[in-house]
Amino acid sequence: MQNRLGPxxxxxxxIFQTIADxxxxxxxxxxxxxxxxxxxxxxxPFIVIIASFMAIAAIPFAKGLHAIDLNIGVLYVIAxxxxxxxxxxxxxxxxxxxYSLIGAMRSGAQIVSxxxxxxxxxxxxxxxxxxxxxxxxxxxxxxGWFIFKGHIPAFIxxxxxxxxxxxxxxxxxxxxxxxxxxxxxGYHTEYSGxxxxxxxxxxxxxxxxxxxxxxxxxLGGWMPFHVGHWGGFNQVMDFxxxxxxxxxxxxxxIFLMMWFKWTFPRLRIDQLLTxxxxxxxxxxxxxxxxxxxxxxxxWHF
Amino acid sequence: xxxxxxxxxxxxxxxxxxxxxxxxxLEATVPPSSLYQLAKQLREKEEAQFDFLFCLSGVDYxxxxxxxxxxxxxxxxxxxxxxxxxxxxxHPQLDSVTDIWQTAEFHEREVFDLLGIKFxxxxxxxxxxxxxxxxxxxxxxYVDDINIVTK
Amino acid sequence: MQEKEIxxxxxxxxxxxxxxxxxxxxTHGVLRLLVSLKGEKVKSVQPHIGYIHSGIEKMCESITxxxxxxxxxxxxxxxxxxxxxxxxxxxxxALEVDIPDRIKVIRTIMSELTRLQSHQLWWAxxxxxxxxxxxxxxxxxxxxxxxxxxxxxxxxxxxLSYNCPGGLMYDIHPNFQKRVKEFIKYFRxxxxxxxxxxxxxxIFHERSKGIGKLTKEDAxxxxxxxxTGRASGFSCDVRKHEPYSAYDRxxxxxxxxxxxxxxxxxxxxxxxxxxxxxxxxxxxxxxxEGPFAVxxxxxxxxxxxxxxxxxxxxxxxxxxxxxxxxxxxxxxxxFRSPNFSNLSVLNHIASGFKIADLVAIGGxxxxxxxxxxR
Numbered sequence: 001m002q003n004r005l006g007p008x009x010x011x012x013x014x015i016f017q018t019i020a021d022x023x024x025x026x027x028x029x030x031x032x033x034x035x036x037x038x039x040x041x042x043x044x045p046f047i048v049i050i051a052s053f054m055a056i057a058a059i060p061f062a063k064g065l066h067a068i069d070l071n072i073g074v075l076y077v078i079a080x081x082x083x084x085x086x087x088x089x090x091x092x093x094x095x096x097x098x099y100s101l102i103g104a105m106r107s108g109a110q111i112v113s114x115x116x117x118x119x120x121x122x123x124x125x126x127x128x129x130x131x132x133x134x135x136x137x138x139x140x141x142x143x144g145w146f147i148f149k150g151h152i153p154a155f156i157x158x159x160x161x162x163x164x165x166x167x168x169x170x171x172x173x174x175x176x177x178x179x180x181x182x183x184x185x186g187y188h189t190e191y192s193g194x195x196x197x198x199x200x201x202x203x204x205x206x207x208x209x210x211x212x213x214x215x216x217x218x219l220g221g222w223m224p225f226h227v228g229h230w231g232g233f234n235q236v237m238d239f240x241x242x243x244x245x246x247x248x249x250x251x252x253x254i255f256l257m258m259w260f261k262w263t264f265p266r267l268r269i270d271q272l273l274t275x276x277x278x279x280x281x282x283x284x285x286x287x288x289x290x291x292x293x294x295x296x297x298x299w300h301f
Numbered sequence: 302x303x304x305x306x307x308x309x310x311x312x313x314x315x316x317x318x319x320x321x322x323x324x325x326x327l328e329a330t331v332p333p334s335s336l337y338q339l340a341k342q343l344r345e346k347e348e349a350q351f352d353f354l355f356c357l358s359g360v361d362y363x364x365x366x367x368x369x370x371x372x373x374x375x376x377x378x379x380x381x382x383x384x385x386x387x388x389x390x391x392h393p394q395l396d397s398v399t400d401i402w403q404t405a406e407f408h409e410r411e412v413f414d415l416l417g418i419k420f421x422x423x424x425x426x427x428x429x430x431x432x433x434x435x436x437x438x439x440x441x442x443y444v445d446d447i448n449i450v451t452k
Numbered sequence: 453m454q455e456k457e458i459x460x461x462x463x464x465x466x467x468x469x470x471x472x473x474x475x476x477x478x479t480h481g482v483l484r485l486l487v488s489l490k491g492e493k494v495k496s497v498q499p500h501i502g503y504i505h506s507g508i509e510k511m512c513e514s515i516t517x518x519x520x521x522x523x524x525x526x527x528x529x530x531x532x533x534x535x536x537x538x539x540x541x542x543x544x545x546a547l548e549v550d551i552p553d554r555i556k557v558i559r560t561i562m563s564e565l566t567r568l569q570s571h572q573l574w575w576a577x578x579x580x581x582x583x584x585x586x587x588x589x590x591x592x593x594x595x596x597x598x599x600x601x602x603x604x605x606x607x608x609x610x611x612l613s614y615n616c617p618g619g620l621m622y623d624i625h626p627n628f629q630k631r632v633k634e635f636i637k638y639f640r641x642x643x644x645x646x647x648x649x650x651x652x653x654x655i656f657h658e659r660s661k662g663i664g665k666l667t668k669e670d671a672x673x674x675x676x677x678x679x680t681g682r683a684s685g686f687s688c689d690v691r692k693h694e695p696y697s698a699y700d701r702x703x704x705x706x707x708x709x710x711x712x713x714x715x716x717x718x719x720x721x722x723x724x725x726x727x728x729x730x731x732x733x734x735x736x737x738x739x740x741e742g743p744f745a746v747x748x749x750x751x752x753x754x755x756x757x758x759x760x761x762x763x764x765x766x767x768x769x770x771x772x773x774x775x776x777x778x779x780x781x782x783x784x785x786x787f788r789s790p791n792f793s794n795l796s797v798l799n800h801i802a803s804g805f806k807i808a809d810l811v812a813i814g815g816x817x818x819x820x821x822x823x824x825x826r
Contacts, residue, residue: 098468098470101471102492106492225615237702262584262585265583265655265656265659266583266584266659266808267658268658268806268809269492269808271655271658271659271807272805323757325759326760328758353671353672353675354675355675355677355689355762355771355788356760356771356786356788358773358784358786358788359651360784360786371760371788374670375687378693382758402673403674403800404793404796405676407792407796411579412521429501429502430501430502431502437509438507439509439784441611
């Protein structure tokens with residue numbers, strides 16, 4: 001799409017580029033900022049990255065392959081990943097930089113509002129699954145993924161989840177918090193070296209997390225793709241290990257997010273909030289009601 | 302309007318104007334005191350309507366400092382050049398035409414910056430390119446031993 | 453010192469003043485904008501320029517005319533060829549040299565190619581300003597093809613220095629016509645892709661329609677020319693009004709829009725790319741035979757007098773005003789650069805909009821900073 005080759009010098013096809021980048025960032029100087037609140041300034045990247053790693057803990061990679069299987073898994077993931085915003089706000093505030101502050105404020109407004117949509121989109125599915133435990137949700141999709149089982153409401157929920165989770169992770173076209181052509185780099189303008197790497201890493205981990213939540217909740221997690229009564233086809237699908245299924249689905253969602261990041265121009269802050277409060281949230285609320293009704297009547301597959 | 306009619310019009314507004322047929326434009330040289338009025342009339346007169354100031358340049362004529370205004374009418378597509386000059390090199394001062402053509406704001410700041418001509422009634426007369434410690438480099442008597450290498 | 457006063461006085465009114473630039477991704481060079489904000493809203497924009505003021509007008513007073521031509525490359529480096537042409541035409545006009553048709557046609561083709569590549573680069577950067585990074589890669593990919601054509605003919609890619617008083621430095625490369633035709637064929641297919649990516653995009657419409665409105669009266673009063681002025685309905689195309697080189701023998705439309713917003717400025721430039729291709733297509737097969745340069749005296753001295761030449765660069769009207777006292781150096785040279793006037797309108801059209809809009813407006817004005825600072 002972009003005629004871009006990417007870095008291809010380190011190792012065969014550049015596969016060691018990431019490792020080289022990591023070493024580079026590790027050895028880079030951490031520039032102390034004059035007049036910055038040094039305690040909060042240093043604390044912020046850790047909050048962001050810890051929040052991201054805590055969310056990973058609850059994600060089921062395959063059957064039985066997760067660190068903790070909480071019975072309120074969905075709630076836990078939402079709650080923990082939302083903690084990152086505190087780090088972002090702290091970073092923007094303590095940097096003593098006006099661009100950072102604007103970026104952090106935008107980010108705060110954005111994440112807090114889109115959190116609602118993410119939550120409601122997930123609740124739509126939780127109603128269907130009847131449980132918040134991620135492993136139970138995956139198990140319930142043994143005979144068909146929720147995006148197919150739940151009629152149109154599930155599909156709407158999936159689209160809304162995709163949009164709002166992209167916004168929540170500050171990815172384009174909702175990357176206002178770090179809009180580089182406006183705010184240079186937003187809240188992490190003043191960070192350097194490994195602290196900057198933490199922010200960057202957290203951003204990509206967050207993207208991975210939302211993609212894997214999408215895969216788990218909507219696309220059946222590590223469950224293979226089954227079609228009704230096609231026995232042979234289903235067996236072939238079963239042959240592929242669940243872990244591969246899971247990673248494949250996650251990368252598919254990540255690909256979708258990358259795709260529209262690179263295609264669309266960026267939104268403006270008021271348009272962004274209008275989109276959330278005037279369109280996504282009402283649609284979502286109605287969607288939840290419809291889904292509850294469908295489940296009540298037992299109309300889903 | 303052709304050049305002759307324009308010349309008559311300028312004469313009727315400012316009788317003291319010296320007209321000269323340049324190789325492209327009609328050039329009218331007026332004293333600084335009547336420049337503003339002439340410019341305003343040329344902008345507002347129904348048959349002239351010079352609404353586009355497409356070039357404003359400051360010139361150092363050696364003994365005098367001057368400003369050259371290139372005017373054009375987008376309606377009639379005729380053009381005229383106004384010139385004015387002042388012999389006061391210490392405190393040259395002219396009238397600003399910013400309220401007639403808004404583009405003059407930046408151009409006059411440029412002239413002030415490079416030639417040191419002050420403009421009365423200019424809304425925001427600050428130096429544009431250089432900082433206050435510089436002289437006025439486009440003047441012919443400007444000497445800068447450090448930054449300008451002369452052969 | 454005066455700057456400090458501004459900052460303190462605005463601080464008292466509880467305004468948030470940010471410095472956009474001198475190093476900032478969206479100012480496309482070392483332009484500094486002092487933006488006072490209220491929340492996300494821009495209250496006023498104060499451009500501070502001069503960071504790359506190189507005193508070109510002063511330098512011109514001590515160098516000869518052929519040297520000036522090559523110095524003008526450094527002003528508007530994206531449409532360097534058209535700058536060269538302006539000085540050349542002025543010198544030739546002053547000396548009353550009769551220029552053969554071949555030179556005129558080649559100059560026109562080169563100018564239009566320059567305009568095309570300038571608009572491509574603008575499109576690339578404008579897309580990037582709005583956050584659509586793919587535009588940048590597409591724009592640069594296609595611009596590269598024009599630069600290759602330039603390189604083959606005159607050795608330079610961006611700064612061509614192809615003009616000299618009385619004609620051109622060298623004749624065109626034998627492949628020139630073939631490659632230009634190939635490019636036009638290619639680009640006619642590619643340009644609709646640009647539309648798909650940005651013009652038809654809903655987010656782009658939301659971001660650009662109604663943003664930064666400039667009325668026709670203001671455009672004339674501020675001296676805003678080029679596609680920016682024409683998007684406001686100000687008919688200011690020098691190619692139409694005062695045809696130079698071979699523009700009097702080709703058919704083309706002057707692109708005029710009346711909306712005057714960012715979207716109109718965008719569409720005006722896209723349409724201009726189509727027109728440029730039309731012009732090149734009309735001329736490329738009809739390059740007359742003849743010499744590529746007229747023999748000139750080794751030392752060029754302009755007769756005493758004043759000379760003014762206007763040309764249409766990719767950004768607007770460039771005026772070259774030469775006062776000659778009969779020597780080999782000019783007495784005074786003034787460049788009326790299009791960007792200088794276009795910049796002055798920024799505060800007028802950007803106040804009241806959001807920061808993101810300021811970036812969009814700045815992008816749509818297509819500012820080249822060395823041309824402002826000179």
